[in-house]
Amino acid sequence: KLYTGNDSSRAITFDGNTNMQPDWCWFKARSEAYNHAAFDSVRGTTKLIRPNQATAQETHSTTLTAFSSNGFSLGGGDAFTNANNVTYVSWNWKKVAGVFDIQTYSGASNTRTISHNLGVVPKAMIFKRLDDGAWIVYHADAGGADKYLVLNTNAAVDTATTLFNNTVPTSSVFSVGNTNSTNGSGIDYVVYLIGNKQGVSKCGSYTGNGNANGPYIHLGFKPAWIMIKGTNIARNWGINDTKRSPINQTQDSLYANVADAETGSGNYIDFLSNGFKLRDTALTMNGAYNYIYMAFAENPFVT
Numbered sequence: 001k002l003y004t005g006n007d008s009s010r011a012i013t014f015d016g017n018t019n020m021q022p023d024w025c026w027f028k029a030r031s032e033a034y035n036h037a038a039f040d041s042v043r044g045t046t047k048l049i050r051p052n053q054a055t056a057q058e059t060h061s062t063t064l065t066a067f068s069s070n071g072f073s074l075g076g077g078d079a080f081t082n083a084n085n086v087t088y089v090s091w092n093w094k095k096v097a098g099v100f101d102i103q104t105y106s107g108a109s110n111t112r113t114i115s116h117n118l119g120v121v122p123k124a125m126i127f128k129r130l131d132d133g134a135w136i137v138y139h140a141d142a143g144g145a146d147k148y149l150v151l152n153t154n155a156a157v158d159t160a161t162t163l164f165n166n167t168v169p170t171s172s173v174f175s176v177g178n179t180n181s182t183n184g185s186g187i188d189y190v191v192y193l194i195g196n197k198q199g200v201s202k203c204g205s206y207t208g209n210g211n212a213n214g215p216y217i218h219l220g221f222k223p224a225w226i227m228i229k230g231t232n233i234a235r236n237w238g239i240n241d242t243k244r245s246p247i248n249q250t251q252d253s254l255y256a257n258v259a260d261a262e263t264g265s266g267n268y269i270d271f272l273s274n275g276f277k278l279r280d281t282a283l284t285m286n287g288a289y290n291y292i293y294m295a296f297a298e299n300p301f302v303t
Contacts, residue, residue, distance in 0.1 A: 001014055001015065001071070001089070001090045001092065001243070002030075002087070002088070002089055002243050002244065003087075003088055003090070004085065004086070004087050004088070005081070005082040005083045005084055005085065005086040005087075005088060006076075006082065006084060006085075007076050007077045007082065007083060007084035008076040008077075008082075009062075009065070009073070009074065009075050009076050010073065010074055010076075010082070011066075011068060011071060011072075011073045011074075012071045012072055012073070012074065012090070013068075013070055013071040014070050014071045014092070019069055019070035020070060020092070020094050021067055021068065021069050021070070021094065022041075022067055022071075022072060022092035022093060022094055023040055023041040023042070023067070023093060023094050023095040023100075023102060024038065024039070024040045024041075024092065024093040024100070024102060024192060025038070025039045025040070025064055025067070025072055025090055025091075025092050026038045026051065026090065026091045026092070027039075027064075027080060027081050027088060027089070027090050028088065028089055028254050029079070029080075029083070029086050029087070029088055029261065030086075030087040030088060030089055030244070030252075030254070030261060030262040031086055031087040031261055031262070032079070032083070032086050032261055033259045033260050033261050034079045034080060034083075034086070034259060035050045035052055035053060035080065035259045036050055036051040036052045036256065036259070037049075037050060037051075037060075037063060037080035037081060038050070038051050039063070039064040040102050040190065040192075041067050041095075041102070042102045042103070042104050042190065043057070043104065043130075043190060045064050045065050045066060045067065046059050046060055046061050046063055046064065046065065047059060048060050048063055048064075048080060049128055049130070049190075050152075051135060051151055051152060051256050051257075052152050052255075052256060052257050052258055052259055053152055054132060054133055054134045054135070054152050055132060056130065056131050056132045057130040057131075060078055060080065061075060062074075062075030062076055062077055062078040062082075063075060063078045063080050063081045063082075064081060072090070072092075089241070089243065089244055089254070091225060091239075091241070093296075095117075097117065097118065097119040097120075098118065098119050098120050098195050098197040098200075099118075099194070099195055099197045099200055099201050100118075100192070100193070100194055100195070100201070101116050101117050101118040101122075101192075101193040101195075102190065102191070102192055102193070103115075103116050103117075103190070103191050103193065104188065104189065104190050104191075105188075105189055105191075106186065106187065106188050106189070107176075107180070107182075107183040107184040107185055107186065107187040107188075107189060108183060108185060109178055109183065109184060109185035110178055110183075111165045111175070111176070111177050111178055111183075112165075112175070112176060112183065113173040113174065113175050114173060114174055114175075114176065115172060115173055116169075116172065116173065116174060116191075116193055118171070118193045118195050119171060119195070120171050120195040120196070120197070121140075121168075121169060121170060121171050121195070122138075122140075122169045122174065122193040122194060122195055123139070123140045123141075123194060123195060123196050123202075123203035123204075124137065124138065124139045124140070124193070124194040124203045124294055125137070125138040125164075125169065125174060125191055125192070125193050125194070126138075126151060126191065126192045126194075127163075127181070127182050127189060127190075127191045128189065128190050128191075129180070129181065129182075129184070129187055129188075129189055130187070130188045130189060130190060131187055131188065133180065133181060134150045134151075134152055134153070134181065135150060135151035135152045136148055136149075136150060136151075136163055136181050136182055137149040137150065137151050138163075138164055138169075138174075139203060139205075139292045139294075140168075140203065141203070141204055141205035141292050142157050142205075142231055142292055143157060143231070144166075145164050145165075145166050145167050145168045145175075146159050146160065146161045146163075146164075146166045147159055148160055148163050148164070149229060149231070149292075150257075151237060151256055151257060152256075152257050153257055154234050154235055154236045154237070154257055155234055156230065156231060156232055156233055156234050157231040157232065160179070160181075161177065162177035162178055162179040162182075163176070163177060163179060163181055163182050164176060164177065164182070165177040169193075174191070174193070194294060198220060199220060199221050199297060199300045200221065200296070200297050200300045201294075201295065201296050201297065202219050202220070202221075202294075202295050203292070203293065203294045203295070204217065204219075204292070204293060204295075205231075205290060205291060205292045205293070206290075206291055206293070207288075207289070207290055207291070208230075208278065208285065208286040208287050208288055208289055208290075208291060209286065209288065210281055210286065210287050210288040211281055211286075212268075212279055212280060212281055213279075214277060214278025214279060214280065214281075214285075214286040215277070215278055215286070216272075216275060216276075216277040217275050217276055217277070217278075217293070218274060218275040219274060219275040219276065219295055219297075220274055220275070221274065221297035221298070221299075221300065222271065222272065222273050222274065222297060222298045222299065223242075223271050223275070223276055223295045223296065223297060223298060224241060224242050224243075224271075224296055224297060224298035225239070225240075225241040225242075225295065225296045226239070226240050226241070226269065226271075226276060226293055226294070226295045226296075227239045227256060227293065227294045227295075228240075228284065228285045228291055228292070228293045229291065229292055229293075230283065230284070230285075230287065230289045230290065230291050231289070231290045231291065231292055232289050232290050233283060233287060233289040235283050235284045235287075236255040236256075236257055236258060236284055237255055237256035237257050238253050238254075238255060238267050238282075238284045238285055239253065239254045239255065239256060240252070240253055240267060240269050240271075242271055242298060244262065248269075248270045248271060249268040249269060249270050249279050250268070250269045250270075250271055251264065251265055251266060251267060251268050251269075252264055253266065253267040253284075255284075266280060266282050266284075267280055267282050267284055267285055268280040268282075269285070271298075276295070
């Protein structure tokens with residue numbers, strides 16, 4: 001959803017013909033270099049965490065004040081979500097079996113499994129320690145259950161057997177080891193789990209070719225939102241979507257790990273009826289390196 005801040009309490013209604021009450025709302029100012037802000041229905045309204053920073057959960061009473069039946073409500077004046085005359089984008093997800101789940105838990109300083117309600121094997125999991133600490137990302141195509149990425153940095157994939165206990169998640173549980181990043185004693189965490197569902201969502205990988213006639217990646221649906229990260233190169237997490245760039249080639253990029261305002265050139269992608277094609281040599285998404293992605297459909301279909 002795109003909107004312009006007005007420094008006043010307000011309700012925002014989603015576009016489209018189908019109502020959706022969101023469970024995860026991720027905000028970013030487009031016209032200003034303000035930090036990202038994420039909220040979810042499990043932790044509750046006004047409970048803000050910053051995807052681009054390893055900071056603790058904060059309470060901001062004038063940010064997201066309600067998850068509505070077809071949108072959300074905002075307070076007035078907070079730069080994260082509703083400063084006057086600032087343009088914003090909000091990306092929103094609903095907890096749906098097979099696609100997206102949210103879990104919170106308290107750490108216990110021992111290897112353990114934790115139940116989830118995704119109903120399928122998670123292809124990506126994004127962990128956040130709520131008192132402080134990095135956003136730890138598991139991705140099935142990053143190289144194994146001992147490999148991880150960090151959402152709030154541009155670092156390449158790294159190795160740590162303790163984060164996920166070197167164990168691939170199942171359709172009912174995920175594993176954590178003895179580390180403060182994902183399982184410290186008495187520390188609270190939130191984790192977002194993403195599954196591959198035909199016609200709806202897909203987490204995968206590809207190898208870039210370093211030229212403007214880049215690779216085509218088949219999804220089986222027309223994407224609305226894609227986040228890409230190089231695994232063997234230190235580059236930002238690039239986010240493209242069809243609301244900010246409704247006409248191919250999409251190019252209005254934001255980056256999950258930095259507060260920068262929206263850039264209006266570079267990172268060109270064609271969003272196609274059944275996948276996407278890279279049209280740029282930017283190392284963020286199409287150098288001669290390996291990349292992982294998370295993609296969600298514009299209109300779900302399976303035909």
